[in-house]
Amino acid sequence: MIRVAIIGGGISGLTTAFYLEQERRRGAPVSYIVFEAEPRFGGVIRTERVEGCLVEAGPDSFLTSKPWARELCEDLRLTSQLMGSRDSARKTFIVVNGKLQPIPAGMQMMVPTRFASVVSSSLFSLNSKLAMMREYLWPPEPLAADDDESVAGFVSRHFTAEVVERLAEPLLAGVYGGDASTLSVRATLPQMVDSECRFRSLVRGALIARKPQKAKEPPPPLFTTMRDGMQRLVDAIVRQVPREMLRCSRPAERLAQNSSGWQVSSAGVSEEFDQVILALPAHACARLLATASGTERTVELLNQIGYSSALTVALAYKATALAALQGFGFLVPRNEARRTMACTFVHNKFENRTPEGMGLLRVFVGGTRDPEALALSDDQIIEIVRRELREITGIAAEPQFTRIYRWPHAMPQYEVGHLVRVARLEMHMQRIAGLQLSGNAYHGIGIPDCVRIGRSAADGVMRKIRAQQAPVG
Numbered sequence: 001m002i003r004v005a006i007i008g009g010g011i012s013g014l015t016t017a018f019y020l021e022q023e024r025r026r027g028a029p030v031s032y033i034v035f036e037a038e039p040r041f042g043g044v045i046r047t048e049r050v051e052g053c054l055v056e057a058g059p060d061s062f063l064t065s066k067p068w069a070r071e072l073c074e075d076l077r078l079t080s081q082l083m084g085s086r087d088s089a090r091k092t093f094i095v096v097n098g099k100l101q102p103i104p105a106g107m108q109m110m111v112p113t114r115f116a117s118v119v120s121s122s123l124f125s126l127n128s129k130l131a132m133m134r135e136y137l138w139p140p141e142p143l144a145a146d147d148d149e150s151v152a153g154f155v156s157r158h159f160t161a162e163v164v165e166r167l168a169e170p171l172l173a174g175v176y177g178g179d180a181s182t183l184s185v186r187a188t189l190p191q192m193v194d195s196e197c198r199f200r201s202l203v204r205g206a207l208i209a210r211k212p213q214k215a216k217e218p219p220p221p222l223f224t225t226m227r228d229g230m231q232r233l234v235d236a237i238v239r240q241v242p243r244e245m246l247r248c249s250r251p252a253e254r255l256a257q258n259s260s261g262w263q264v265s266s267a268g269v270s271e272e273f274d275q276v277i278l279a280l281p282a283h284a285c286a287r288l289l290a291t292a293s294g295t296e297r298t299v300e301l302l303n304q305i306g307y308s309s310a311l312t313v314a315l316a317y318k319a320t321a322l323a324a325l326q327g328f329g330f331l332v333p334r335n336e337a338r339r340t341m342a343c344t345f346v347h348n349k350f351e352n353r354t355p356e357g358m359g360l361l362r363v364f365v366g367g368t369r370d371p372e373a374l375a376l377s378d379d380q381i382i383e384i385v386r387r388e389l390r391e392i393t394g395i396a397a398e399p400q401f402t403r404i405y406r407w408p409h410a411m412p413q414y415e416v417g418h419l420v421r422v423a424r425l426e427m428h429m430q431r432i433a434g435l436q437l438s439g440n441a442y443h444g445i446g447i448p449d450c451v452r453i454g455r456s457a458a459d460g461v462m463r464k465i466r467a468q469q470a471p472v473g
């Protein structure tokens, strides 16, 4: 019997537990324990019901184009829960000089595919519009195969610094809470680097990649969520895993390697395991690994992965107060000097999030541009968010309720050189038998990527079991 410790009960660790459980039920000689520091499972995935509204404290959905979260839902028999975003209402605005300007139709991130909509847009200056056309005809030299650069460097090479400020930076801030001048283009926009490598022009690549629309078949929604909220995914896994395998309020406090494997200490109890999967933020991994001997270089590399913090603020209103708001929400560029990074118009983005007659906004604050935001009091945050909402959208009504969720050091920053750092880290990890890294710090931050990584950690365990079972000679 192989005993596995999964440390961290967010979606990455829980996915590993779920797929190991499937193997165990099929008779594989494996047992596992999930150690979670907090009193609840799910990590940053958390849904609350407040006055009939469905409030997402962390992620509200996942990208439909990445299949792994949907596949997990299929394996959990949760497909009836899957619900797409209301893309007929999809429109995102950017705040420019305090005013909402729509992102022109046909933009694929920061790459235009419909010149007519760019030409008539007020989001970009004439110089940026001309640069977009120029890029199609005279694209810049591609990034060398062994090189990396910042997202800001990459996008301004193809277009202009204004396209970085008004589009690339706010879009990436929404995912990483990060800074375009430090985030690695290879790690955060690999599809763009690939497009540059193949077509040189990003515009040309996007036009070629555009799939011809089949008659009468609507494109899949951009985002997928769970009808009862993202926490349903977590709850479904927790229900499928035997209770004795799940330990919440049990932080792993010490790791020690011995001749037969690993000793994990938590709440004064030490247990033996053959393998340990660290489904934790890199900083928590570093702290834990620092308690084991011979891990100094690994700890050093883990500590090189920076993090930003985020706050989400939910504000519910009478629907009449929000009637003027169209689309999915807005993003705020750094140079607008606001504390609001983004705002989602939740009741427009998804159906069934609010009862009849109510509307819900979700505001993001923090990120690398505003690390002090986490220390503000609840009253200060509400005051700031309401003032900025009033100035940007004109909404001055009193909210029916507000909720604030703080996520300290929750968003890993894939900075320039990230892939090389991770490759080095993994090389060091290979020398430490029986230890695997998982979680969102290395190869993808979105929920689908975390599911893929969590599943692959379970596959890694099974490969070792099969290798041990294989007849010798």
Ligand SMILES: Cc1cc2nc3c(=O)[nH]c(=O)nc-3n(C[C@H](O)[C@H](O)[C@H](O)COP(=O)(O)OP(=O)(O)OC[C@H]3O[C@@H](n4cnc5c(N)ncnc54)[C@H](O)[C@@H]3O)c2cc1C
Pocket: 007, 008, 009, 010, 011, 012, 013, 035, 036, 037, 038, 041, 042, 043, 044, 045, 057, 058, 059, 060, 061, 062, 063, 250, 251, 252, 253, 279, 280, 281, 284, 288, 310, 311, 312, 407, 410, 411, 438, 439, 440, 441, 445, 446, 447, 448, 450
């Ligand atoms: C505010 C916010 C909004 C987001 N929105 C989206 C979105 O809309 N779509 C999307 O795809 N992604 C989104 N993301 C990203 C995505 O949700 C996360 O990357 C993903 O959920 C991380 O899962 P994880 O299991 O790797 O890590 P976590 O969820 O961070 O889980 C790690 C767990 O480890 C536990 N832990 C820490 N130390 C120890 C220890 N010593 N012992 C035991 N347990 C420990 C923690 O308590 C935590 O539960 C968002 C993230 C945030 C913060």
